[in-house]
């Protein structure tokens with residue numbers, strides 16, 4: 099065991115897998131000697147050299163397209179997109195190509211690769227360094243989408259993602275990157291994909307969150323407990339394919355649900371979650387389900403704390419749902 | 423501390439600029455055969471603007487270190503190519519910025535107070551605190567709006583000029599980008615469209631040696647960035663970006679050619695990023711200090727100052743006064759900016775569309791009525 103931040107845990111996962119499997123390569127902008135703008139790949143260049151830790155030209159479409167080519171050849175590329183806000187030049191390669199190769203080739207070709215990219219706000223990054231575009235990738239069939247909330251899960255989920263046979267979008271909440279340390283086992287271990295975690299048990303209301311907003315959900319759970327409301331908190335960990343069973347089990351118990359995400363409300367992942375909950379547990383609901391999300395506006399700079407669905411907005415929503 | 427970097431070659435100004443024509447020689451005198459023979463007042467004005475840009479830049483870095491502003495991305499060492507290229511545009515021409523061109527925006531007439539307000543993202547920020555600092559917009563000054571995604575402005579500058587060409591308006595656009603951006607999809611598309619439709623566009627590549635930690639020779643296998651023009655049928659030229667007279671001359675000729683129907687030009691302005699990429703970056707992790715030192719001697723401000731000395735147009739006292747003046751002006755702007763409140767909550771919801779749709783009105787009402795966050799930036 100060692101105390102690690104999420105940055106260190108992801109770095110450790112990459113190092114662990116690169117030692118075990120020489121097909122694994124890391125590529126992206128500034129990922130080499132300097133170790134990435136968040137230093138997630140620090141030290142890998144020194145250990146594995148410039149054939150496996152590659153500084154690319156500034157072209158996301160090139161990074162992902164080339165990574166797809168490497169994956170088709172039989173390698174395990176882990177491209178980094180510096181901020182998920184800059185993923186859009188590569189959108190075509192991701193949604194039209196990586197996501198579709200297996201299906202469109204009748205199973206002949208596959209693109210096992212992990213696209214790592216920092217996500218989310220709360221770091222004074224303004225519109226272009228703060229967005230949460232996860233639902234765009236969930237909506238396109240063929241991608242797995244992961245978003246860890248803590249160092250332990252980050253390492254275990256990344257190892258599972260690298261070993262997965264399908265392309266995985268691995269969103270790293272940058273607000274959590276260095277926020278806290280946690281015991282992380284050395285060497286290999288995995289956290290399974292598509293398994294949510296009930297991080298706090300409760301009987302009155304289910305709060306569903308992931309990534310950086312999990313901590314806001316937990317804060318609210320503490321806040322409402324003072325007022326006698328016992329909230330259950332679920333960390334989705336993998337957004338897609340979804341662990342719907344854990345959610346339904348919880349909702350059947352509490353009958354009340356609050357969903358939290360940073361992305362805008364309209365067509366955010368919360369909309370899909372609520373639909374599935376309605377389809378499967380409608381008669382168990384005792385209150386209208388609630389979404390606490392980013393507003394349907396671009397992500398602002400100065401007013402970002404007014405934009406984010408932080409505890410000050412989650413807590414009243416949970417109380418209202420509980421009282422309904 | 424001895425820092426080991428991946429940098430294998432030190433690119434001194436001499437090496438970087440091999441074969442590139444200069445106007446202002448080492449002795450400060452202009453080479454008579456290339457001298458654009460500019461009005462002396464204009465040359466002086468460019469000098470003053472460059473010094474002001476430098477002083478502002480340095481002050482903003484300090485403010486960021488003190489936690490008074492969130493971020494700054496500046497033009498330390500690149501003032502020559504930025505100011506001279508802006509000065510070479512005609513009044514009716516439009517400038518599409520990258521993110522290091524606040525000097526060009528001030529040149530075009532934005533009041534310093536407006537720019538400082540943008541750095542604070544306060545209620546008087548022309549863009550209402552909606553973007554990070556240095557993401558200014560200046561339509562009034564025929565100046566575009568900065569966005570972070572690399573490269574997107576290039577095709578837009580081509581389209582703007584193309585529109586003017588279709589409507590037979592005498593207007594040229596210039597667009598700034600770093601050499602790293604020549605790897606983006608947008609560069610190739612912009613060059614292709616500009617070439618095919620012969621748009622009146624001047625594409626200004628600031629080759630400052632670095633794209634964050636990636637040295638320019640890792641962006642391309644071409645010998646120069648200018649030669650990329652050949653494949654697109656676009657004239658490509660390199661110039662000494664720290665030589666104000668050379669930049670002015672090259673850009674002005676390109677503007678005149680474009681205005682006369684001669685089509686686009688790609689200009690590679692050879693310069694150097696003396697600072698880190700931004701206040702978020704520590705370049706000691708990846709670059710050799712000797713390279714930086716060699717470029718300090720090639721500072722565009724020192725170069726132009728030497729030229730002005732040969733013309734008897736600058737004294738130490740005058741130089742000091744330029745600095746003192748901008749210092750005093752800046753101090754006042756900062757005081758006012760810091761005394762200004764945050765943008766109103768409504769600014770988060772307005773201008774998503776021209777008129778606020780029902781769903782945003784509802785969200786605005788909900789936000790306004792709701793509890794306020796504990797922490798604010």
Ligand SMILES: Cc1ncc(C[n+]2csc(CCOP(=O)(O)OP(=O)(O)O)c2C)c(N)n1
Pocket residue numbers: 127156158180184187522570571572599600601602603604628630632633634695699
């Ligand atoms: C599409 C996109 N990818 C990545 C980034 C992150 N990024 C910001 S600046 C930069 C380097 C730009 O280098 P260059 O184009 O040479 O311009 P310079 O900063 O040197 O002026 C990178 C990679 C971005 N802003 N947009």
